[in-house]
Amino acid sequence: MADGNGTRLDPDIVRRFHFTRAMVKGPMYRKYKFAIKKIWDVDDLDLTQDTADWERISEQQREGLLGVTIRFLAGEQAVTDELVPMIAASHALGRFDWVTYLSTFLMEEAKHAEFFMRWHDEVVGVLEPEEVARHFLVRGETLDPSGRFEVRDVLHEALPRYGRELLQAAMDGDQEEIEAGFVRFSAAYNGFVEGVLTMPSYEIVIDTTDLWGAFPGLKEGFRLILRDEGRHITFGTQACRALIEKNPSYEALVHEVFDQYRGNLVGLVEYQKAVPGLDLDKYQQQKVRHYRNRCREMGITPDDELIEQILDPEIDFVVGVQAG
Amino acid sequence: MVACQYECLEAGCGATIVAADEEALVDAVQQHMADRHGSFELEDVIIDMSTEVDEGKEEER
Numbered sequence: 001m002a003d004g005n006g007t008r009l010d011p012d013i014v015r016r017f018h019f020t021r022a023m024v025k026g027p028m029y030r031k032y033k034f035a036i037k038k039i040w041d042v043d044d045l046d047l048t049q050d051t052a053d054w055e056r057i058s059e060q061q062r063e064g065l066l067g068v069t070i071r072f073l074a075g076e077q078a079v080t081d082e083l084v085p086m087i088a089a090s091h092a093l094g095r096f097d098w099v100t101y102l103s104t105f106l107m108e109e110a111k112h113a114e115f116f117m118r119w120h121d122e123v124v125g126v127l128e129p130e131e132v133a134r135h136f137l138v139r140g141e142t143l144d145p146s147g148r149f150e151v152r153d154v155l156h157e158a159l160p161r162y163g164r165e166l167l168q169a170a171m172d173g174d175q176e177e178i179e180a181g182f183v184r185f186s187a188a189y190n191g192f193v194e195g196v197l198t199m200p201s202y203e204i205v206i207d208t209t210d211l212w213g214a215f216p217g218l219k220e221g222f223r224l225i226l227r228d229e230g231r232h233i234t235f236g237t238q239a240c241r242a243l244i245e246k247n248p249s250y251e252a253l254v255h256e257v258f259d260q261y262r263g264n265l266v267g268l269v270e271y272q273k274a275v276p277g278l279d280l281d282k283y284q285q286q287k288v289r290h291y292r293n294r295c296r297e298m299g300i301t302p303d304d305e306l307i308e309q310i311l312d313p314e315i316d317f318v319v320g321v322q323a324g
Numbered sequence: 325m326v327a328c329q330y331e332c333l334e335a336g337c338g339a340t341i342v343a344a345d346e347e348a349l350v351d352a353v354q355q356h357m358a359d360r361h362g363s364f365e366l367e368d369v370i371i372d373m374s375t376e377v378d379e380g381k382e383e384e385r
Binding site: 203226227233234286288289293296307 | 335336364369
């Protein structure tokens with residue numbers, strides 16, 4: 001190996017440097033730069049009005065809102081805790097641009113968890129695990145009356161499982177196993193959870209704050225979190241697209257992940273039905289848009305049957321929620 | 325500056341939103357989402373899936 005002047009270079013030394021001009025101009029590095037420029041601090045949010053609003057709303061409204069926000073509190077902690085395999089796999093694939101961007105991704109997930117921790121502590125007065133767990137809506141109580149679909153816990157079941165498999169592949173070093181594991185993990189994390197399942201939940205909370213004319217701090221927090229989430233989702237779908245373009249057989253892995261947890265998408269699950277007075281059909285329409293968006297970003301063909309099932313008004317889960 | 329466009333994938337929509345540049349496109353798509361669907365779109369989703377516009381395309385169709 002030689003430089004432009006013909007000087008011999010040690011390849012081992014050259015390999016210690018990862019930045020290239022192409023990488024710095026590339027889409028992942030652009031996401032990293034956006035993340036750095038748009039850093040925000042949870043402590044800058046004013047929750048004074050939220051605290052006053054909490055005092056004036058009814059007990060039914062409180063329990064409805066908590067059904068959603070407590071799920072976010074648990075979810076943001078889970079995704080913070082489950083991101084390491086993706087970083088390890090990016091390193092194993094030699095994608096320094098992905099690792100660089102993921103450094104901001106992990107920080108942002110921790111910050112989102114911090115936001116929900118602070119909001120529940122200051123506004124609701126709950127923080128300790130025993131205090132918040134009693135408001136967590138149990139998934140086993142969400143049932144499909146037709147018996148066709150099973151509602152599972154993709155966040156707390158699929159992510160740890162796909163994460164363990166990906167971490168093992170990254171340590172073993174087989175390139176194809178790492179790529180396949182990355183596609184499965186990212187399809188579940190960025191595509192399914194962040195990119196489709198949770199999007200209506202953000203809108204449910206934002207619509208609730210508008211409907212009640214309350215909780216401006218919560219709404220502002222959601223606005224800032226969504227700005228970050230857009231980068232997270234499109235990082236994952238772009239990474240999947242790159243891997244699928246390299247090996248088109250990986251497209252089937254995305255569909256397998258979505259198929260395994262199809263039940264969670266075709267109807268609204270317990271926490272998404274917790275707030276009374278919202279137009280629930282709207283969120284199913286939007287879910288289709290988010291699903292089609294993710295498929296477009298990954299460069300794969302949407303599953304038309306899944307779309308029909310999401311839009312089918314006959315498929316409507318019964319939610320027999322029992323908190324705690 | 326190159327004009328750019330974004331196709332809305334909301335069920336039953338399929339509108340193509342066109343704007344003079346990326347920043348204007350983000351604003352125009354958000355306006356479309358609010359007016360037509362009572363919703364919003366993520367900024368990175370709009371930017372990543374926008375494409376350069378064909379000559380003579382209308383603002384929105």
